[in-house]
Amino acid sequence: ELIHTILPELAVEVLHKPFLCHRRTKWGDLMLVHYEGFLERDGSMFHSTHKHNNGQPMWFTLGIREALKGWDRGLKDMCVGEKRKLTIPPALAYGKEGKGKIPPESTLIFNIDLLEIRNGPRSHESFQEMDLNDDWKLSKQEVKIYLKKEFEKHGAVVNDTQHDALVEDIFDKEDEDSDGFISAREFTYKHDEL
Numbered sequence: 001e002l003i004h005t006i007l008p009e010l011a012v013e014v015l016h017k018p019f020l021c022h023r024r025t026k027w028g029d030l031m032l033v034h035y036e037g038f039l040e041r042d043g044s045m046f047h048s049t050h051k052h053n054n055g056q057p058m059w060f061t062l063g064i065r066e067a068l069k070g071w072d073r074g075l076k077d078m079c080v081g082e083k084r085k086l087t088i089p090p091a092l093a094y095g096k097e098g099k100g101k102i103p104p105e106s107t108l109i110f111n112i113d114l115l116e117i118r119n120g121p122r123s124h125e126s127f128q129e130m131d132l133n134d135d136w137k138l139s140k141q142e143v144k145i146y147l148k149k150e151f152e153k154h155g156a157v158v159n160d161t162q163h164d165a166l167v168e169d170i171f172d173k174e175d176e177d178s179d180g181f182i183s184a185r186e187f188t189y190k191h192d193e194l
Contacts, residue, residue, distance in 0.1 A: 011087040012074045015111070018081035023117055025078045027063030032116035034058075040087065040107040046100075057113075061120045068093050070108070078114050086110045127187050137181040143167050 025031055034057045036048040045051075049058055063072050070088030078084065088108045090096070098104040119126055130138050130146040144167050151158050158166075174182045 010070050010074055010089065010092055011085075013085040013087075014082065015085050016081070016083040018079050021079035021082075023080070025062055025076055025114070025117055027072075027076070028120045029062050030118040030120040031060050031062055031075065031078075031114055032057050032118075033060060034113040034115065036111045038109040039102065040109050046102055057115055068108075071110075071112075075112065075114075080114055080117055083111065083113050086112065127184060131184075137183045138187065139181055140167050140171060143170060143182070 034049045036050070037046050038044065039046060049056065060067055060071070062075055065072060068088060070086055070092035073092065074084065074086040074088070086109070088110065090105045090107060093108045094102050094104075094106065096104050098106060102108070126146075127138075130142050132142050132145070144163055147163055147166060148158075171180075171182065174187065
């Protein structure tokens with residue numbers, strides 16, 4: 001027989017929405033956020049980018065499980081200048097184990113402020129940018145050219161040997177069927193797991 005566990009829901013409350021919204025967050029986007037995290041049980045703050053982190057906001061990639069599952073689910077379709085309050089059950093946060101100052105089975109509350117959105121490394125746009133001959137797969141050469149451009153954009157000098165090592169590393173991780181190409185599906189596969 002089926003045993004249904006009732007999962008506590010993720011609650012998303014929009015505290016502030018900007019009048020104009022030019023772009024909404026989607027999976028694969030990089031988001032620059034300020035946030036404060038509280039324990040629901042006693043309201044105590046366990047982290048704040050304003051207080052910790054030298055007052056600097058934090059970059060985070062949406063939808064690849066970089067932070068909490070609750071963040072991945074709760075921060076989609078968000079506009080720059082928007083503020084959200086997320087109430088995240090333990091199953092979508094640190095679960096039975098807890099982490100650091102966060103006890104096991106804690107429901108967490110986050111106030112999150114979105115400052116900027118950029119195309120992340122896994123966005124559809126960057127795949128098309130990398131895929132120079134439009135065959136829907138990336139060769140080592142294509143990945144290498146793209147990396148070179150990205151590094152030059154940021155003023156970093158990287159020699160060929162380092163580039164080759166990086167490319168090999170990327171292919172080890174991404175080229176699941178080891179055919180020497182990363183397909184569009186392999187490239188965005190991390191999004192499918194959610």
